[in-house]
Structure formats: C-alpha cells, structure tokens
Amino acid sequence: VHARMEAGAAAAATTMQLHAEAAAQRGVATVVYEGGPALVQDGVIGGGDANGDVTELLISANRHPRMEEVVSSFFDAFNSTAVEVGGQQRSLLGDSARPFMYFAGPSSVFSKYGSWGMREFTDQPAEQAPKYRAVMRAA
Numbered sequence: 001v002h003a004r005m006e007a008g009a010a011a012a013a014t015t016m017q018l019h020a021e022a023a024a025q026r027g028v029a030t031v032v033y034e035g036g037p038a039l040v041q042d043g044v045i046g047g048g049d050a051n052g053d054v055t056e057l058l059i060s061a062n063r064h065p066r067m068e069e070v071v072s073s074f075f076d077a078f079n080s081t082a083v084e085v086g087g088q089q090r091s092l093l094g095d096s097a098r099p100f101m102y103f104a105g106p107s108s109v110f111s112k113y114g115s116w117g118m119r120e121f122t123d124q125p126a127e128q129a130p131k132y133r134a135v136m137r138a139a
Contacts, residue, residue, distance in 0.1 A: 001061040005037055006073045012037075013077035016092050020083040030083070030092075034103040036131065037074055038062075040114035050112035062115035064130065071118075071134035079138075093138070102135050 020030040039058040044050045061067065078092040078100070085098070093100050103117050110120060118131035126133055 001039070001057065002064070002066045002070050005039075005070045008037075009070075009073040009077040012074060013081040013092060016078065017081050017083055020085075020092060024083060024085050029085075029098045031098060032092075032100040034116075035100050036102045036118065036135075037070060038103075038114050038116045041112065044112050045114070055112045059110045059115055062110055062131070063128075066130070068130035068134045071131050072137065075134065075138040 016030075016032070023030045039061055041050055041054050041058065042048070075093060081092045082089040083092060084090070090098070104119070118135050119129045124132070126136070
C-alpha cells in the first residue's frame, strides 16, 4: 500500500502542475485545499459496500509509521515541481500567496469512508500520528 502511494506522488504533482499552469495563464492563484494523501475503498463514498478486511488494511496503513514517508514523498514531489507565477518559478507546495492546506480536521475518525486528516483526534500524540509528523517536518 505504502509503496503504491509513494509511486503516485510524482503523478499527483504533475497533475497539480497542469492545474496551476492553467490557473496562472488566467491570472488566478492556485490554492490546495484539503491536500494530502488518504485511503478509501472504491465506491464506498458513493454508497457502495465496504469490505471489512480492506477497511482494516487501509486504516492500518494510515496508522503505520511508514505513512510519514508517504506524506513526505508527496511534499517532496510538490516542492520539486514548479510552476511559473508572475514570471517567477514557484514550488507547488505553496507559499503565503498560494497556500497548501493539509486536511487536518478537529478529529478524523478512520472508517470505511476513509482515513482523512493528519490526526485521529485533536490531542493525539505525535508519535502515534505519522501524517502529522510529516506535516510538521515540512512546515
């Protein structure tokens, strides 16, 4: 699961670069809202049935320490991919004019509907929250 997610980081950055370039051509800033990787079974959000074993696998993958590396690989890909904004090359990771807002949520119950957010609950210790650790390191 983790290797497959890491492999998708460059493709996600390329897709975002295309959106950012299209926006820049129109003089519109790019804002990443609810950014960050997450795992959810296909079709569940649209009302499909969840397979309990798959749900547990995805929740476990989100809690695994390796998820810190996955999130970092996305940040690395976005940081090393640039778009021209106002005649300057700018990182996709964002800046004060084009923020990258990682989905945090006050709490983020991991369930069949996905494992969103960087923490499962507001005061979750950092050593139990691999996504949170990656975000803090990138900040």
